[in-house]
Amino acid sequence: MKRGTAPSALRVVVSACAIVGALVLGGTTPALAQEASRGDTAWVLTATALVLFMTLPGLALFYGGLVRAQNVLSVLMQCAAIACLASLVWLALGYSLAFSSGGALDPLIGGLSKAFLAGVGPDSLTGTLPEPVFFMFQATFAIITPALIVGAFPERVSFATVLLFTALWLVLVYAPVCHWVWGGGWLAGLGAIDFAGGLVVHATAGTSALVFARLLGPRQGFPNELSPPHNPGLTMMGAAMLWVGWFGFNAGSALAADGLAGRAMLVTHISASTASLTWMAIEWSRYGKPSLVGLVTGTIAGLATITPAAGSVGPLGAVIIGAAAAVVCFEGVKIVKNRLRIDDSLDVFAVHGVGGILGTLLLPLLAGLGPLAPGLPEGRSVFGQLGVQAIGVVGVVIWSVVVSALILLAIRAVSRLRAPADAETEGLDLAVHGERGYTL
Amino acid sequence: MKRGTAPSALRVVVSACAIVGALVLGGTTPALAQEASRGDTAWVLTATALVLFMTLPGLALFYGGLVRAQNVLSVLMQCAAIACLASLVWLALGYSLAFSSGGALDPLIGGLSKAFLAGVGPDSLTGTLPEPVFFMFQATFAIITPALIVGAFPERVSFATVLLFTALWLVLVYAPVCHWVWGGGWLAGLGAIDFAGGLVVHATAGTSALVFARLLGPRQGFPNELSPPHNPGLTMMGAAMLWVGWFGFNAGSALAADGLAGRAMLVTHISASTASLTWMAIEWSRYGKPSLVGLVTGTIAGLATITPAAGSVGPLGAVIIGAAAAVVCFEGVKIVKNRLRIDDSLDVFAVHGVGGILGTLLLPLLAGLGPLAPGLPEGRSVFGQLGVQAIGVVGVVIWSVVVSALILLAIRAVSRLRAPADAETEGLDLAVHGERGYTL
Amino acid sequence: MKRGTAPSALRVVVSACAIVGALVLGGTTPALAQEASRGDTAWVLTATALVLFMTLPGLALFYGGLVRAQNVLSVLMQCAAIACLASLVWLALGYSLAFSSGGALDPLIGGLSKAFLAGVGPDSLTGTLPEPVFFMFQATFAIITPALIVGAFPERVSFATVLLFTALWLVLVYAPVCHWVWGGGWLAGLGAIDFAGGLVVHATAGTSALVFARLLGPRQGFPNELSPPHNPGLTMMGAAMLWVGWFGFNAGSALAADGLAGRAMLVTHISASTASLTWMAIEWSRYGKPSLVGLVTGTIAGLATITPAAGSVGPLGAVIIGAAAAVVCFEGVKIVKNRLRIDDSLDVFAVHGVGGILGTLLLPLLAGLGPLAPGLPEGRSVFGQLGVQAIGVVGVVIWSVVVSALILLAIRAVSRLRAPADAETEGLDLAVHGERGYTL
Amino acid sequence: MKYVIAIIKPHRLEPVREALSRLGIEGMTVTEVKGFGRQRGHKEIYRGAEYTVNFLPKVKIEIALDAALLEQAIDSIVSAANTGQIGDGKIFVLDLEDALRIRTSERGTSAL
Amino acid sequence: MKYVIAIIKPHRLEPVREALSRLGIEGMTVTEVKGFGRQRGHKEIYRGAEYTVNFLPKVKIEIALDAALLEQAIDSIVSAANTGQIGDGKIFVLDLEDALRIRTSERGTSAL
Amino acid sequence: MKYVIAIIKPHRLEPVREALSRLGIEGMTVTEVKGFGRQRGHKEIYRGAEYTVNFLPKVKIEIALDAALLEQAIDSIVSAANTGQIGDGKIFVLDLEDALRIRTSERGTSAL
Numbered sequence A, B, C: 001m002k003r004g005t006a007p008s009a010l011r012v013v014v015s016a017c018a019i020v021g022a023l024v025l026g027g028t029t030p031a032l033a034q035e036a037s038r039g040d041t042a043w044v045l046t047a048t049a050l051v052l053f054m055t056l057p058g059l060a061l062f063y064g065g066l067v068r069a070q071n072v073l074s075v076l077m078q079c080a081a082i083a084c085l086a087s088l089v090w091l092a093l094g095y096s097l098a099f100s101s102g103g104a105l106d107p108l109i110g111g112l113s114k115a116f117l118a119g120v121g122p123d124s125l126t127g128t129l130p131e132p133v134f135f136m137f138q139a140t141f142a143i144i145t146p147a148l149i150v151g152a153f154p155e156r157v158s159f160a161t162v163l164l165f166t167a168l169w170l171v172l173v174y175a176p177v178c179h180w181v182w183g184g185g186w187l188a189g190l191g192a193i194d195f196a197g198g199l200v201v202h203a204t205a206g207t208s209a210l211v212f213a214r215l216l217g218p219r220q221g222f223p224n225e226l227s228p229p230h231n232p233g234l235t236m237m238g239a240a241m242l243w244v245g246w247f248g249f250n251a252g253s254a255l256a257a258d259g260l261a262g263r264a265m266l267v268t269h270i271s272a273s274t275a276s277l278t279w280m281a282i283e284w285s286r287y288g289k290p291s292l293v294g295l296v297t298g299t300i301a302g303l304a305t306i307t308p309a310a311g312s313v314g315p316l317g318a319v320i321i322g323a324a325a326a327v328v329c330f331e332g333v334k335i336v337k338n339r340l341r342i343d344d345s346l347d348v349f350a351v352h353g354v355g356g357i358l359g360t361l362l363l364p365l366l367a368g369l370g371p372l373a374p375g376l377p378e379g380r381s382v383f384g385q386l387g388v389q390a391i392g393v394v395g396v397v398i399w400s401v402v403v404s405a406l407i408l409l410a411i412r413a414v415s416r417l418r419a420p421a422d423a424e425t426e427g428l429d430l431a432v433h434g435e436r437g438y439t440l
Numbered sequence D, E, F: 001m002k003y004v005i006a007i008i009k010p011h012r013l014e015p016v017r018e019a020l021s022r023l024g025i026e027g028m029t030v031t032e033v034k035g036f037g038r039q040r041g042h043k044e045i046y047r048g049a050e051y052t053v054n055f056l057p058k059v060k061i062e063i064a065l066d067a068a069l070l071e072q073a074i075d076s077i078v079s080a081a082n083t084g085q086i087g088d089g090k091i092f093v094l095d096l097e098d099a100l101r102i103r104t105s106e107r108g109t110s111a112l
């Protein structure tokens, strides 16, 4: 979100009183005096469509291709149902908690004054955008973030649990963290930079996914007798849609059709390209075979990792971020599976969690590097900013892990996390949804 | 289309002389004095791409996944061929009949002065848009509307009949109705509100589909021995593309990148989300299994139903419209199949026809509800508007049903509606198109 | 690219000293005095996403559906890897070679002053666009052009060769030709018109593909014992995405959200529609069965052929171009396969090469035809322009053929062009990438 | 006991199944197969190039049954599968030495 | 030599394969089939309409083996495939006259 | 009559079919199967995790033929399917009691 780095935000002094300061200066108060820009509005409307496209069908296909054929529909269903549910929760509570003022609690959480868009009029603006446009753009972020977690629990989760978890998680994890970083909360006050959601989206989803996978337990047959991805072509298709949609995600986060948006798109693209090729090269040299699933996993790692930094680095920084994303996430995957032995089935933590955090921390180091690099906001030092970023990471990770665990323990107390073992054996498509993926 | 509700249209007095009035005031005359807006143009160019995407490949996949594997290509082919044919008919006749002045006949139909875009110059504007941009945006509507009807006749129709019907239907049903509502015809004169095509698109296609299915007769094995959808994943993919594309359809119908577009996108999204979850809940409680095909059918119902009202309601109205869409269309599906015993194979009438009509009628009741709701245009009463909307529904339905039936009877007189029974048994892919869908 | 036809370019006198002239006048110098337009920027950002979508996943799916099931992943992989690699090469060298000044060599090639975007600042503009936006738009062209060549060599090529060829080809073929036409080189100086890449994209890729296929040799079983397309539905999906994306390709090449963009979109759409139906009609009359693969091949032929002319013709011209595209490319396919007996497996030359050249040559003849036709730039005669276009064709074809052949001979000297015969028999998916496309 | 293998046209599967079920034969195992025989495969044309598909999709039914039912079963299959056109398929009869129901370990005809 | 055909539930394939391999039987050929029998198929409901799927997915295993191994093999299959529920499947035993390894042209039991 | 079952490598199907056709054997039924045997399956690696695919894709050919043609047929199959590598497959011969052509109800060798 451009707002975290906008000039007005820069004025916020990084100091002990940052939290209080944030309350007062309100780094994100929409500039009400401004007029709506048709060009900016056109771009953010487009970006909204692109980000919805990331989840529906992008992410759904990306994940759907990786599971057994008997579970493909259940994965698509989970993604679609989460998207719908998240939209309604966002309307009822999420947007207001994230983007309205929380009064005395504002450093921690917004208020309920904008629930159901109360008080938003036809001429309300956020920056140069009509507020419904900003609402919708943000809604698509609130959709994809919980949908990312699907990768942790496919092929064995209870469907009801997915819905319940999503609703609670959105209110208790996503909305607060979103408020902290983009809604004028304590991290905004500290000056943490997260352009398009390295912390807000990827770190929250990634770490929560790890917790979910751990509490849920592994799939039958993990780790040695699993079926290979049933349709890597679907996965590639989904990855391509994620890539295209990410142009909306990152360049849309400029909230304007300007040079910042252009540069954000550029570095996003370069990071994705570099990470894809790097992941391919690693596989090629280690296993002798560069795989499509590997290449596109690299793509997503590169995209997740550049996300927080898309407003702060130039193309050279993007090359480094992309290469680092592939190397680190590749190791991350192996560590989670082989060392931690957690069945985070589609590697949400290793790709999104690790990527989002990595990008958040690399940002200050690479902000000034090479042509077109904007550098850090005036008055920030590399290591000062690194400290702030690290505080952001720690705060967001702890909150996500603890609250996600509490939500799941609560659900487990009253219901079940897993589908019945029989349903798992038969495949969730037929057992839970009464459908079969392919009748050829 | 914003134009139906634009200030200039509002000035049209709802009166006995409405039809004559429309002729004189020409509610849709492009405001020639205006300048083109680059922002509006950018958005409507984008929206055009999005609406084309709805048909190609969105709708094609949505339908393609629901038929037998031996017919998947025939459905894709029908959608693609219709898109191409409709485009040429739109250029040659449709656009002019819909959007040029029809002289004395103007309440009923436009003229031929803009056939092949005659007289449209490089600087012609429609509102703030270069006229070619408006032409293309409208062309994508003229593509998807006949393509929707494909759902009525798959797996048994004669391909030549599809083409012939499409060409005639576009000229005789779509273009006139489009003119009535958006081109300054008698319904515009009466003040009927149809923001993005509840009547023009969904009611025309839905009711014509029912007529087509009835005259064509059911598939072999209807209703008890049909094959289940061969690839629900394709259907979900198509539904997702329709959803994303619908942002262009509804928010593009504002013909501007402004707050109206933003709100239209917002209510579209909320209605789709609500309808999806409601349909899922109905299935879950009735059959014990929430299905992916069900959820995405709800999505489409929610989208079709909000379409006429996307410029007139706020988010709370959208929630109600979405919920109503799912409940009513769900029953509609059962009534058509079980009571009427018509093999409207992919439920075009029950989803699009019923949805479009429902939304058209709910609009006046919900226009003022909750935050961000614009209410009805000044000077309109809820029940007065309801009456106008009802007149619109009746007029459009009668016209669509009668003219579609006449077209089909005419075709049947000279040719055949159905593919040979052998071809139906073998599957249209191989029998008619000489191809097979899957060689795995 | 609008720039080739922009007023400033028109001033360039077509004369013997054209090449020298181009050096001096620099027909394509960005108008630095201008301000960025948010509307134009919004549209070109969108168009960039659309053009990336053409390759990922559009073209990949289009090609992937046409091969054997055992090779589908290898095709997707080739497209994805090419996209990534081309992006990095474009950043490092390509953009600068194409769009910076080459000093004394400028008629032939740009310089290296913009390698890695050196010297491009936050406020650099290209026309009304921030330069990073222009860079990214052009990057997507540099991605799809080499990816088109994939159709020449699937099911048998060595993967390493694909990568090596792509990198060299982009620098030695694409970048120079791009500079000649859009970067102020000798063809721009002569006044050649190539709106969106008939020469730069389709002629280069198409003729290079033919050379590649020839030097590589045919697939096992060519021509009589090949497997039919394994999944024509994928191919249709890809074609639909290409169509939608082409709106960005052609209308985006206006580099503005204006009437020119609108008309370019319109004629693109009409040509695609006409060509699709024409191809269908040819098949129907010759073989008795209109096929989906045929129809969508027509689509792509129509799109490729209108590409150079999208800024120069009206809708009537587009109808003629579309019809010609289908007739000529249909014959082209047969000639390459049956007469030349070259296994240009997915007909890259016959569709893209022939189409791009055909459109380039038809352009002057049709520029003035019918409503909305802009005609040739002032001062150009039909036959004068035809001569210039022909020179462009000859120059580009010779360069592409010769340099591609040299690259391949060089690679063959140090390595191998083909995958091992065993790998070809088994399928490249498993043999080279260690994956299987479908585990149903 | 006999082991009957019938190769038929795919769309005759349902009628054959019903006919057998009228004889009290409910159990059978069905496989999708590719048939080569006198009936010729078809040609598909993609972009002007011909692709010959030599085989035809057929369905193979395997039925273990009591020898006493054999002739009746053959008659049922023939009448339900016969369309009078080339390619209607074949019935092959093999001797079955033993049969066993996995659930109960019953053997012989009572396992069928 | 005997030719054993076993129809089992798909998810029992791995256990059966392992059980046979403990007997030294490594070779077998497996086909995905549709089973009809006492175990009933299921219904799927799409948009309120019921679709009856009569068959059940099963796996057919074919094993050529030395007659001496027959009873042991049957026992292994039964114990690995038995879930005690209807639909567990069948084992059919046919006589095998000859066997040949294509690579070496060995014949008889040494070809297995 | 004999019932011959040959398990071969998929890409040898065409050569085998041609070889048999030279003997005048045009009819056969082909199934895609998964083979287990001495030839080992392969490993696939996705994101660093190994997936073992134990089986190998094979093709099963079933041919009913006159006993007089048996040895010739076996020879043809062997020479067309033999690549000399492990996994080339097997030929099994069963006795065929009866055959019937559904279209004409011809029985015995004239039904083949």
Ligand SMILES: Nc1ncnc2c1ncn2[C@@H]1O[C@H](COP(=O)(O)OP(=O)(O)O)[C@@H](O)[C@H]1O
Pocket (backbone or CB within 6 Å): D007, D034, D035, D036, D037, D038, D039, D040, D056, D058, D085, D086, D087, D088, D089, D090, F026, F027, F028, F029, F030, F062, F063, F064, F065, F101, F102, F103, F112
């Ligand atoms: N000798 C044979 N052995 C095994 N299967 C056969 C044989 N001959 C034919 N078939 C199977 O029977 C099917 C029908 O045979 P075909 O010769 O085409 O027609 P018909 O059954 O009318 O004689 C073939 O497609 C093939 O599957």
Ligand SMILES: Nc1ncnc2c1ncn2[C@@H]1O[C@H](COP(=O)(O)OP(=O)(O)O)[C@@H](O)[C@H]1O
Pocket (backbone or CB within 6 Å): D026, D027, D028, D029, D030, D062, D063, D064, D065, D101, D102, D103, D112, E007, E034, E035, E036, E037, E038, E039, E040, E056, E058, E085, E086, E087, E088, E089, E090
């Ligand atoms: N007579 C038969 N001939 C061939 N296959 C049979 C026969 N009866 C059953 N089968 C196969 O065995 C499977 C299991 O049979 P079924 O009657 O459902 O249960 P059970 O094995 O418990 O008796 C069926 O699905 C079918 O594939």
Ligand SMILES: Nc1ncnc2c1ncn2[C@@H]1O[C@H](COP(=O)(O)OP(=O)(O)O)[C@@H](O)[C@H]1O
Pocket (backbone or CB within 6 Å): E026, E027, E028, E029, E030, E062, E063, E064, E065, E101, E102, E103, E112, F007, F034, F035, F036, F037, F038, F039, F040, F056, F058, F085, F086, F087, F088, F089, F090
């Ligand atoms: N005892 C057996 N029964 C049935 N099929 C077998 C048997 N042994 C092998 N096969 C089949 O033959 C194929 C080849 O056997 P394998 O042992 O791998 O090599 P080879 O044919 O060289 O001896 C196997 O994949 C399997 O399909």
